Amino acid sequence: MASQDEQNGKTGLLLAFLCVSTSSLALGAAKSPDADAIVDLARSVSNLPPSWTAGADICGYEGVTCDKDSGRVTTIDLRDKGLAGTLPSSALSSLAAVTALHLGGNRLAGAVPSLASLASLALVVLDGNAFTSLPADFLKDVPSLRDLSLDSLPLQPWSLPEAIPSLSLEYFSASAANLAGPFPANLPCSSLTTLRLNRNNLSGPIDAVASLKSLTVLMIDHNSFSGPIPDLSGMSQLETFSAGDNLLTGLVPASMTKMPSLRRVSLANNLLQGPMPEFGHGVDTDVLGNDFCHPEPGRPCDAQVTALLQVAAGFGYPLQLSRNWYGNTTCNSKDGTASWVGVVCNGTDVTEVSLQQMNLSGTISPAFANLTAVVRLNLSGNHLAGAIPDALATMPRLALLDVTNNNLRGQIPKFKPSVQVMAQGNRFGKSVPPPAAGVPAGTTAGSPPAGTVSSSLPANSASRFNLGIIANVILALVIANWG
Known part of the structure; x- marks a missing residue:
């Protein structure tokens, strides 16, 4: 039988062990x-x-x-776990040391939590969840973020400037995320190598693409982008350019076909015109579903087609022309009709271009002068700016030029006396020549020779001109009789 001292000793050891164990458990529970x-x-x-x-x-x-x-905590990786519920901002905002948050492939709903001020955060993947909105401060003061993926999220319509500040991103993907508005012009351009914005509701021109010099992958297909493809020759590292299923217009830049870095190009199902682009060997291309003038890559278009496409370039290749100006024949050689909107033919020659009140902007292209058979040119009632090109004064058969009610400036070129120039309603300065006797204010030069003006002259234009002459003649007769 143990003595009292021995029992006391064992009790002390047990108490000490319990104290140490309890202390260890407490430290374990509060370890993080x-x-x-x-x-x-x-x-x-x-x-x-x-x-x-x-x-x-x-x-x-x-x-x-x-x-x-x-x-x-430095990383949370719970991808494809079938998680449901919501993410409280209060829980994530205090994870000051977290560098990666990967929650893709779950069923998390509600608002995306704010990740503001998580200075160490470098990667965020939220793909394929059920999030419905992004807070305004979603990524405010997150300087270390390099990879951001927001694919396949049923978000309310949002735009990049609202939620994505100027970050040093290298990879950014927001495909099928209900993005709306224009192409983001304020994305960081110094470090971004991959940008995927396909299958959204983005629209407008893509000129800002050319500023992203470090891109290797650009995917913007299945949106509503419009206008021409900008010069991408400064993007020396670009390997993939996918812009199919948009509303892109105009010609494929020749510089694009010569980019040595390109490996994959998709331009299918747009409204692109001109020659079919001819890319180098080893480039995987898809350019079907456009309005190229020939199915043979690199083959030039008809001269009149080329001239009219250059005209459209001055206007910025507007959709209303691109939807109608396609193919390689402007005039039907059998009956002289034209399938191109605003174009009138005589045989195989374009004799009239009437694009009045079509909401056109941009400038008047000097390429009009390459349409040497044109008798009548009507560009009235648009929003054209700049000057009337001097080249138009060299058009050998031109009898009528109507540019009334635009925003033109500068000087009116010196046309032949046989050319009627109607130019009122613009912003010409003192350089506008005074109207000749019997010609309404804002017009210059004499009447066109008989038979040279198309009979398709709009009734309102012809009536204004004829009424002006009649009024001046009557006034002259009255004054003469009074004398």
């Missing part, structure tokens, strides 16, 4: 300063892995990695 945040996260999310049990060390949770020294 982020324990409260992770527990808060667990309360809002269902279908978490079995290791996420109350009272366990959060650094042992599946998908959670901690720094060994500080115990702080």
Whole structure:
């Protein structure tokens, strides 16, 4: 039988062991300063892995990695776990050491939590969830972010300038994420190598693309982008350019076909015109579903087609022309009709171009002068700016030029006396020549020779001109009789 001293000694050892054990458990439970945040996260999310049990060390949770020294959470990777519920901003905002947040392939809903001020955060993947909105400060003050993926999210319509500040991103993907508005002009251009914005509701021109000099992959297909493809020759690292299923117009830039870095080009199902582009060997291309003038790559278009496409270039290749100006024949050689809107033919020659009141902007192209058979040119009632090109004064058969009611400036070129120039309603300065006797204000030169003006002259234009002459003649007769 043990003595009293021996029993006291054993009791002391037991108490000491219990104290040490209890202390160790307490230290284990409070091992990570982020324990409260992770527990808060667990309360809002269902279908978490079995290791996420109350009272366990959060650094042992599946998908959670901690720094060994500080115990702080550095990564959360719970991709494709079937998670449901919401993500509270209060839980994530305190994870000051987290560098990666990968929650793709789940069923998380509600608003995307704000990740503002997480200075160490470098990667965020939220693909394929059920998030419906992004807070305005979603990524405010997150200077380390390099990879951001927001694919296949049923978000309310949003635009990049609203939610994505100027970050040093290298990879950004927001495909099928209900993006709307214009192409983002304020994306960081110094470090971005991959940009995927396909299958959204983006629209307008893509000129800003050319500023992203470091891109290797650009995917903007299945949107509503319009206008011409800009010169991409400054993007010396671009390997993939995918812009199919948009409303792009105009010619494929020749510089694009010579880019040595390109490996894949998709331009299918747009409204592109001119010669079919001819890319180098080894470039995987898809250019079907456009309005090229020939199915043979590199083959030039008819001279009149080329001239009219150059005319359209001055207007910025507007959709209303691109939808009608296609093919390689402007005039039907059998009956002299024209299938191109605003174009009138005589045999195989374009004799009239009437594009009045078509909401055109841009400038008047000197390429009109290459249409040497044109008798009548009507560009009235648009928003054209700049000057009337001097080349128009060299058109050998031109009898009528109507540019009334635009925003033209500069000087009116010196046309032949046989050319009627109607130019009122513009912003010409003192350089506008005074009207000749019997010609309405804003017009210059004499009447066109008989038979040279198309009979398709609009009634309102012809009536204004004829009434002006009649009024002046009557006035002259009255004055003469009074004299």
